[in-house]
Amino acid sequence: MDIITSKDNELFKSLKKLKAKKYRELDKLFLAEGRKFLEFEEIPKVIIFKEGVSEESIKLSEKFQCKKIILSEKLFKELSSQENSQGVIICYNSKEQKLDYLDKNIVVLNRVADPGNLGTIIRVADAAGFKDIILTKGSVDCYNEKTVRSSMGSILSINIYYLEEEDTIHLLKEKGYKIIATALEKDSIPYTKMRLEEKNAFVFGNEGDGISQNILLKSDEKVIIPIYGSAESLNVAMATGIILYDVRNRLDNK
Amino acid sequence: MDIITSKDNELFKSLKKLKAKKYRELDKLFLAEGRKFLEFEEIPKVIIFKEGVSEESIKLSEKFQCKKIILSEKLFKELSSQENSQGVIICYNSKEQKLDYLDKNIVVLNRVADPGNLGTIIRVADAAGFKDIILTKGSVDCYNEKTVRSSMGSILSINIYYLEEEDTIHLLKEKGYKIIATALEKDSIPYTKMRLEEKNAFVFGNEGDGISQNILLKSDEKVIIPIYGSAESLNVAMATGIILYDVRNRLDNK
The missing domain is CATH 3.30.1330.30 (Ribosomal protein L30/S12)
Incomplete structure (x- = not known):
């Protein structure tokens, strides 16, 4: 050597x-x-x-x-x-990003900015059995050292695609995905009440600003994680984990 | 000033x-x-x-x-x-630790060592409506700067008790808590199958070593979060969030 x-x-x-x-x-x-x-x-x-x-x-x-x-x-x-x-x-x-095949249930991250958060999301998405994550342009680089580290190896298993926001919406609509946005909006429903379709895209937003207006307008359902105590919110990686595992459990029980 | x-x-x-x-x-x-x-x-x-x-x-x-x-x-x-x-x-x-009253559903952390993890757990426990966390001696200090910061204020709302491991077990048994340990054991069942009793204590362990043998032996049920993809495990804070929200949803549906 x-x-x-x-x-x-x-x-x-x-x-x-x-x-x-x-x-x-x-x-x-x-x-x-x-x-x-x-x-x-x-x-x-x-x-x-x-x-x-x-x-x-x-x-x-x-x-x-x-x-x-x-x-x-x-x-x-x-x-x-x-x-x-x-x-x-x-x-x-780095893996080549071919968009030939997408799983029926995918994760979309809209400008997630913190590398540690992204790594944690990649890890929990992998653990919950998801295969594909689309990151809208402007999100942090998934090959950032901190992201790679906090993914605990899952970076090697998960397919990660970077797309413009418009292209993401277009792709999801074209391929018949239900767009489920996690957002604190007036018409948001608790995630436990969300209805899964044949194909679903679960969208999570930026740590500070949440999901862009553009995606919110095009989404089919908006969901929140109810807060019971005095905490104001949850970290985006935690929110992703809670929702993805709930989805996985439902898919398993189908 | x-x-x-x-x-x-x-x-x-x-x-x-x-x-x-x-x-x-x-x-x-x-x-x-x-x-x-x-x-x-x-x-x-x-x-x-x-x-x-x-x-x-x-x-x-x-x-x-x-x-x-x-x-x-x-x-x-x-x-x-x-x-x-x-x-x-x-x-x-610092809050005085009076053990006069404990909620029916509580969290027990067995030697959780990372201050960031503890803060994140305090935040998600608060969000999911839990009020009490018992930390066994040897766990990290909840007033560590990093813990306080990552709790995002929930440190002010949650009751945190430090007890010796033996005293924790004794207290839980005496007060009639079902001890539910999150551990990768042969007889562990998926968390979605756990059975809640009138009073439940959810135990999470050290980042590297998990839950001590002593607590495992005294626990009433062992549960795991199933891993579907290639990830080996989940971070303890993430695991806590997923399980506590599942518990909260069940309590809500009772």
Whole structure:
């Protein structure tokens, strides 16, 4: 395995660039940190170890035939985004976004801005058995380090599409999805009363501003999570989890 | 309003100490940052403004007859825990923990360690209409800055008790609570199948280790949240939210 110690090394430089969204998009690559990622089936492009990494991590990586390198502690630190790093960073190819097939029940995120929230949503959507998330343009990048980390690996399983808001609405209408928007509106009903159709798109909005007027106007039903105590609201990731699990339970009971 | 500019000021020193758990416990006080807290009814002990804070914040504080001070920017920074501070920190009296009355449905947290998780749990428990959370000793301090912040004010509404694990079990058994433990055990059933009794205690465990053997042995039912996709698990705060809202919906439908 090559040991890289110079910050002028071309591979190191190209990997470091991936910390910026621009280069992630350009190179169609992203970084995922943590030994956990070696447990998945997804084939990495490059596996990056920190000098002196555990034998266990090296062993875990043996099943992959990809490029593997070791970085000096100093260089690894420049690439890492974690304080207590396990000394493993994996570079993956970003998935190509083909919209050929969408599941009957999908998630739409309208300008979700916080990377941690997005990662948590990806994780809970995966856990609840959802396969597809459409993010309207202006949402945070799903290959952000924090998003990848908080998705706990689910970023590798879920199909994520970025679409303009107008295109999203057009697609959903064309394909016959019922648009169910989570929003605090006058005509919103409790989520427990929502009616599922054959195909449903569950829309969640921005942390501060909620769902755009445009989507609200085009939605078929607006739902809220009732608040019983003194709390004013729920975090968007929590709201997503509560609603998606409720949907999953209903689909199971059909 | 007094303007404090010296770090040797006694009040400033005593407030700064509250950043440590030891002094929060000793003085029975805690700090909450953010203008939002001025919107609640809870009467502060001291309201701390940053020099040059908005008139709006000062106005919001007028309803409280408590001590109010202004700190120089430098001193305020030493007290603040937020990068983009709104320039308002409030010092409250910690609630006395009287165990005289417990709601029929309560939450028990067994050594939850992450302050953000605890805050999120307090917020969602409040939202779902729960009133009481028992934390077994060894859990993180609920007056931690990060917990207070992520509770989004619900820390002021929820009753929080710290008890030894043994005392918790004893109390629950004595008062006739059904102990429902969320745990990945052989005999765990999906949470949607759990049976609620007249009084129920929902137990959630440590992020890494789950619920202690001791509590598992004494629990009346073990439940899991089924995972449908490739995700391995859910974050404890998310799991708590999903289960508590399911419980609330059932109680509503009784």
